[in-house]
Amino acid sequence: MSQVVEKTGSEMKVNYGSKTKPIWCPGCGDFGVQASIIKALKDLQIEKSNVVLVSGIGCSSAMPHTFSTYGLHSLHGRILPVATGIKLANNSLTVIGTGGDGDGYGIGSGHFVHACRRNVDITYIVMTNETYGLTTGQAAPTALVGTKTKSTPFGVIEQPINPIALAISAGATYVARGFSGDPVHLSELIKNGIKHKGFALIDTFSPCVTFNHTNTFDWFRRRVYKLEEEGHDSSDISRAFDKSMEDFKSNYEKMPIGLFYKTERPTYEDLDISLKDGPLLNQPLPGKEEIKKAIEENI
Amino acid sequence: MPLDSININRGKIAEKNNGERFKRYSYSEDGVSPRAFPGTPGLEHIAASDEHDEYGDLVSDALSGIGKYVEVRKKMHGKRMSKIESMLKNESIFVPKVRDENSDYFFVCFGSTTDQVIEATEMLKSRGKKFGVISFNYLMPLDKEKTKKILKGKKLIDVECNFTAQLAQVIMANTGIEIPNRILRYDGEVITSAEIVESALGMIDKF
Ligand SMILES: Cc1ncc(C[n+]2csc(CCOP(=O)(O)OP(=O)(O)O)c2C)c(N)n1
Ligand code: SF4
Numbered sequence A: 001m002s003q004v005v006e007k008t009g010s011e012m013k014v015n016y017g018s019k020t021k022p023i024w025c026p027g028c029g030d031f032g033v034q035a036s037i038i039k040a041l042k043d044l045q046i047e048k049s050n051v052v053l054v055s056g057i058g059c060s061s062a063m064p065h066t067f068s069t070y071g072l073h074s075l076h077g078r079i080l081p082v083a084t085g086i087k088l089a090n091n092s093l094t095v096i097g098t099g100g101d102g103d104g105y106g107i108g109s110g111h112f113v114h115a116c117r118r119n120v121d122i123t124y125i126v127m128t129n130e131t132y133g134l135t136t137g138q139a140a141p142t143a144l145v146g147t148k149t150k151s152t153p154f155g156v157i158e159q160p161i162n163p164i165a166l167a168i169s170a171g172a173t174y175v176a177r178g179f180s181g182d183p184v185h186l187s188e189l190i191k192n193g194i195k196h197k198g199f200a201l202i203d204t205f206s207p208c209v210t211f212n213h214t215n216t217f218d219w220f221r222r223r224v225y226k227l228e229e230e231g232h233d234s235s236d237i238s239r240a241f242d243k244s245m246e247d248f249k250s251n252y253e254k255m256p257i258g259l260f261y262k263t264e265r266p267t268y269e270d271l272d273i274s275l276k277d278g279p280l281l282n283q284p285l286p287g288k289e290e291i292k293k294a295i296e297e298n299i
Numbered sequence B: 001m002p003l004d005s006i007n008i009n010r011g012k013i014a015e016k017n018n019g020e021r022f023k024r025y026s027y028s029e030d031g032v033s034p035r036a037f038p039g040t041p042g043l044e045h046i047a048a049s050d051e052h053d054e055y056g057d058l059v060s061d062a063l064s065g066i067g068k069y070v071e072v073r074k075k076m077h078g079k080r081m082s083k084i085e086s087m088l089k090n091e092s093i094f095v096p097k098v099r100d101e102n103s104d105y106f107f108v109c110f111g112s113t114t115d116q117v118i119e120a121t122e123m124l125k126s127r128g129k130k131f132g133v134i135s136f137n138y139l140m141p142l143d144k145e146k147t148k149k150i151l152k153g154k155k156l157i158d159v160e161c162n163f164t165a166q167l168a169q170v171i172m173a174n175t176g177i178e179i180p181n182r183i184l185r186y187d188g189e190v191i192t193s194a195e196i197v198e199s200a201l202g203m204i205d206k207f
């Protein structure tokens, strides 16, 4: 991320929220996620004009409208290509993706895998509610086998996506999972994700209270526990993988939240030679003579 | 295209805040509103894909069916579409290109077929037949009236690499001009100038 001066308290009073009324149903998990992002930004005191929230399509993708920062509400499944583009055009910005599990792990799953391996310095918050909330309750790719929904009247017959294992294997350098029901914990994960230099995934249980009566706040509360309380070593990739399989191995009875994995490696921006002279946006356009020369030399 | 003819125009860019909340999608004569680059203090806004008002605030989903927002949607959609009118008014590129204006016959084509078509006209010239080329670079938007003027009254042969003569259909839909003489190849191979020459020679008696 860009220059972050962490200040305690509210030395710099920036109001990151907007006056726009959220579209969410009362009680939706996305409220807790919104509060957590605002708290993380407040703690980090990032200039409002340097923050860009990028979303796709879904209830959760309405997130940027509740902020007074820059925002881009893009297309279904396209958060990461758009966020990558913004970051590469101006890598001094703090770019945060916010969207749903259908958006990110369904239609956007190809982009997800490649964003992980590219390690662009963006923070990606996925609101996992095991459903397509906006389109009124079809099964998301995270829905557990057997879940009956409008689109799966006889129950889901496909295995759910495991975003944590997928992100680690694809090369993400910060992989965490939070719970909207614990916004203080979640905002720490988000804050550290923003501070982390590289691609940070924060998968977040964010229950849909209207269309998912299985994976409710209480359902999660009974299952989640914090990795840090168990002394999990997030620098150990094997242990991280092991923990990422715990949902499956425990038949979804024990579901760890917290930081699974964190490592350091050069970001895409560090390695892309076109950014060596600073953000692209601030670089002057080459003159016609320079372009001609470049074409002659290289083609 | 020669490099010197390319001009980079970044369009209308807002740089300063006028003390009020920035309207990214302000209504304007030509349909284009000034944009602001993220990072510019005071011009924070949401760039929205769902239908929105002048600020970028949504007027969809929860606001469906409410009269006030229905009006905004209509106006915003109209604003967007008016960009096409502005493009047609301000640019002269949305018409097909004509090669060898004073020919007896004209091939009509688009895309990569054009090279073989041009080669075919040269081969036909050596056989004493004067063929020109009308090639399309843009189909949408298309200046319908000017395109109609260009095509009208000419002896046309459509050359395309697809089964249904897609270009001829677009021309028909936009100008009302039908081109019944067609050279179509649809076996997945590149059409050759030699076969265009052969087919064309067999067609010119029909005019
Ligand atoms: C390309 C495309 N395909 C499908 C849709 C329809 N659609 C809108 S939202 C959505 C899924 C929303 O689910 P999710 O991303 O999990 O967000 P949630 O509403 O659950 O927060 C779908 C399939 C669309 N808008 N665009
Ligand atoms: S439908 Fe579900 S996900 Fe959408 S706003 Fe309502 S509770 Fe939230």
Ligand SMILES: [Mg+2]
Pocket: A058, A100, A101, A102, A127, A128, A129, A130, A131, A132, A133, A140
């Ligand atoms: Mg969802």
